[in-house]
Amino acid sequence: MSQETEKYIDFIRSLSGLDISVYDNTFLEKTINSRKVDTSSKTDQEYLSYLTNVPEEPAELLRQLSNSYSEFFRNPLTFSYLEQIILPQLIEKKKIRNENEIRIWSAACASGQEAYSLAIVCDELIGNNNTKINCRIFATDNNPNELMDAQKGVYYSTALGKVTLKRIQTYFTLKGETYTINPQLRDKIDFSVFDLLSDQASCPPASVYGNFDLVFCSNLLFYYKPEYRDSILGKIGNSLAKGAYIITGETEREILMGKNYREVFVHSAIFQKR
Numbered sequence: 001m002s003q004e005t006e007k008y009i010d011f012i013r014s015l016s017g018l019d020i021s022v023y024d025n026t027f028l029e030k031t032i033n034s035r036k037v038d039t040s041s042k043t044d045q046e047y048l049s050y051l052t053n054v055p056e057e058p059a060e061l062l063r064q065l066s067n068s069y070s071e072f073f074r075n076p077l078t079f080s081y082l083e084q085i086i087l088p089q090l091i092e093k094k095k096i097r098n099e100n101e102i103r104i105w106s107a108a109c110a111s112g113q114e115a116y117s118l119a120i121v122c123d124e125l126i127g128n129n130n131t132k133i134n135c136r137i138f139a140t141d142n143n144p145n146e147l148m149d150a151q152k153g154v155y156y157s158t159a160l161g162k163v164t165l166k167r168i169q170t171y172f173t174l175k176g177e178t179y180t181i182n183p184q185l186r187d188k189i190d191f192s193v194f195d196l197l198s199d200q201a202s203c204p205p206a207s208v209y210g211n212f213d214l215v216f217c218s219n220l221l222f223y224y225k226p227e228y229r230d231s232i233l234g235k236i237g238n239s240l241a242k243g244a245y246i247i248t249g250e251t252e253r254e255i256l257m258g259k260n261y262r263e264v265f266v267h268s269a270i271f272q273k274r
């Protein structure tokens, strides 16, 4: 890490108490460089002075470091495996064991798109399966603003590009230019703030004991340095039930390869703990 990057880390720590050294070096430096360009700062000294003197800039830098882009059914291949293989198998397993709950955690849910996509698939499968099994979905993020948006469940059409017309008609209500998730679906999800890097709890307190059948940890790991990725994976690993699944983003598969996980389908980004 360069001396300049360390200066930014020290500055943000002294200003806000936040530790941005947890971010992957390349990502951190790329984000700082992009802010330098956007603020027409020619040197690090100029940008540091901009950060110090323009009150909105530290928040803008932090906002860009905490990317919260998401969309419904973001990785269609993953959702297709879930819908056609993983969830039907889980339903059968629960029936055989006389258990009535599938436990799912969307561990960095941003403004809810991933959790609602899961809720839609579960609702359809359970409706078609004539079963008493319930899908309990816990959705967490460390950003309270994202969670507030998630709970509102209001989206522009750009987030719905991969949602079929039938699903839009069934699960959303169009009001003006936005689509609102139907309250029956929203009420099936338990939203709460949870920091995957905090030492306080190993799983969302609302879930009480974890024991998840499926955890989505998608498009978050690659922003962090390897030791923090390991810490997040350790936490999630401890919250998984035996034989449970963890799902990452498409470009994060490599992070789990060679670790204590087995990719269930080639290139699927769906892993099972060994």
Ligand SMILES: C[S@@+](CC[C@H](N)C(=O)[O-])C[C@H]1O[C@@H](n2cnc3c(N)ncnc32)[C@H](O)[C@@H]1O
Residues within 6 Å of the ligand: 066, 067, 068, 069, 070, 071, 074, 107, 108, 109, 110, 111, 114, 140, 141, 142, 143, 146, 194, 195, 196, 197, 217, 218, 219, 220, 249
């Ligand atoms: C790029 S979004 C991914 C959203 C969704 N999982 C997806 O794949 O579309 C990353 C999210 O991770 C959240 N996040 C980052 N660090 C986190 C942490 N330490 N604990 C919990 N959430 C975190 C961010 O607030 C953001 O909403």
